[in-house]
Amino acid sequence: MARPRTVTRVHQAVLAMVGEIGFARLTMEGIATRAQVSKQTLYRSWPSPAAILFDALLASSSAPNGEIQVPDTGQLANDLEALLLATVAEMNDAAHDTMLRAVTAEIQTDPALATDLRTRLLDPQLRAVAARLAEAGVQDPAAITELLYGPMFHRWLLRTGPLDTDWAQAHLQRVLKAIDWSTSSP
Amino acid sequence: MARPRTVTRVHQAVLAMVGEIGFARLTMEGIATRAQVSKQTLYRSWPSPAAILFDALLASSSAPNGEIQVPDTGQLANDLEALLLATVAEMNDAAHDTMLRAVTAEIQTDPALATDLRTRLLDPQLRAVAARLAEAGVQDPAAITELLYGPMFHRWLLRTGPLDTDWAQAHLQRVLKAIDWSTSSP
Amino acid sequence: MARPRTVTRVHQAVLAMVGEIGFARLTMEGIATRAQVSKQTLYRSWPSPAAILFDALLASSSAPNGEIQVPDTGQLANDLEALLLATVAEMNDAAHDTMLRAVTAEIQTDPALATDLRTRLLDPQLRAVAARLAEAGVQDPAAITELLYGPMFHRWLLRTGPLDTDWAQAHLQRVLKAIDWSTSSP
Amino acid sequence: MARPRTVTRVHQAVLAMVGEIGFARLTMEGIATRAQVSKQTLYRSWPSPAAILFDALLASSSAPNGEIQVPDTGQLANDLEALLLATVAEMNDAAHDTMLRAVTAEIQTDPALATDLRTRLLDPQLRAVAARLAEAGVQDPAAITELLYGPMFHRWLLRTGPLDTDWAQAHLQRVLKAIDWSTSSP
DNA sequence: GAGTAATCGAGACGGTACGTCCCGTCTTTCC
């Protein structure tokens, strides 16, 4: 629908602005002005600042289809640790933190965005981790994935404690204890 | 600060309105009109609709200081199951769901509200559960509490799956496996 | 210029729309949509909804060059009465009323349309009446024409009173009294 | 409703702007900006630029209730000539011309403004003239008033000819011929 | 009958204004 030139300008504008003034002060009007684009053009393609931001994030991401790389060295514990530490690093990155909080808040209100986020980002990511677990012979891999990510999400979103390397490693040990193995020990 | 009569009217108004039109459409203007109170009076006591709602929730709650009752029959597994099922029921209650989501979204933006929520609601609750775990001889009770609540929060907020009794019971089993005991086995 | 097929569709659309939504809500965009014609095509041929409407009126009129038939039975008073009553009937016709008011309003702003209206509709009409008066031996026929039509226009446009048969006949009597005759009395 | 200070600023702005850019380019938005007033304040008091302009005209007029002074020297012909020439002068004044044309066009669309104009400006004016005629013994003074003003209005609004002193005097002679006197000659 | 130009529909686009909602401040009025 929208011309590539238009989309590019909007994405650049919204990414720059969210860094400068924060998500809460993003407005359709402001983005239109900054992107040198008319409000109508904005509304033709996106219903809200959150939708624009999400789109911009996906487009600028290295994996626009939401795929993530789960390391697979054969050593499950090592692989999961690498995965967790990468996620922790991402959550501690100011830009990512801001944007993920904004989108998380927004999906509480906006069902369309919620669906989008789930199908295009969240589900593929969780499924990839669960697949790695299943490959290693973990029983109920989806539940273990939840056990892995849930506490991290809780700690991060509600700021109940620091999200650092030490915590992540201790957390991983607890999760590993909870695993049921299909045939042999890990 | 404000007269008791005023506070009462505002609380009633905001609780009624959040049920009727949802949190996202609460405005200071609307609350003032509904509560038959001047905008000036509202602003004198609260900075935002979220703050008013939070205040109203605390005031209307049976435990205004945020305390919760953790069952203690001596049987840890049974007690935790009761606790989890109670929380699941609460999350599945439409009114609670709406308000908790709204407040969760809001604290991503409003640091003052975030602090308030954490110190007056969240922390006391988590501490109470951790205390029960500690009493039963669980090592690192705060981490196990996180392991208990984190996945539930993740599943609920991001709607990655149904939050029902079956899930809660299976989840509890996994968490129990992750526990280190100080002296004897469970 | 434009293809006949295009012109026809535009004329039909504009005449239908002015009846349905009134002149004030005619837009180039709306006419284009209704006529299944692109905006570009519209702008190529007409500068404004008023111009389109005026064009459509002329095209649909029985006398596209603006000529009117002034009755000539030899009895001036009778002929003028017939003329006046016909005009009164026209003014009381809702469709005519709407369109004439719209065009009258528009020419206060749009000089090109004003010139068009005057040369293609108004002047020929007034000249035809003046010619009939001159033939009957009336001195200064243009002024008498003005005396005849001016009050009717005033009463109609400003709605200072009903425009009916009784008024028209009484009015005619007053105008007749004002006439100077070139040779003999009437 | 609106504060005097606000009303003053709006009136000044609209009168200045109509002189600078013409009525057709007046917008609520532009007036608000120029008057240093918010759009909401404007809309609270007036529905359209035409209504503001009309209000400003009445307020700035020497006779805010629409009354006019009809000269009364006892010599009807002289008095009417003075009246006509004054009106002609007014119509030839650029500012008056612009504003009267704008309001005349507007009332074709806006019934509320039409009523306002008629009751507050037009009717009082016509009644005053009719009263002067009645006093002089003229039969059906309202009709004669219409005969006096109608052609002038027609000539002015449709620009069918120059509106000057010569025409006005000749026109007056014709109207005087049409008068019926109740008892004695003028 | 094929080429070639004019004409068209469709609709994206930068813009301006619309009329509304709500913000947070300020003033007036009343009890």
Place this chain on the structure above:
DNA sequence: GGAAAGACGGGACGTACCGTCTCGATTACTC
């Protein structure tokens, strides 16, 4: 003398049209 009532400047909302501008796809003349 504290509160209701509400006017106010301001900013953003989401929509409607404006007039311009590519696009391909007909059309309809020319060779």
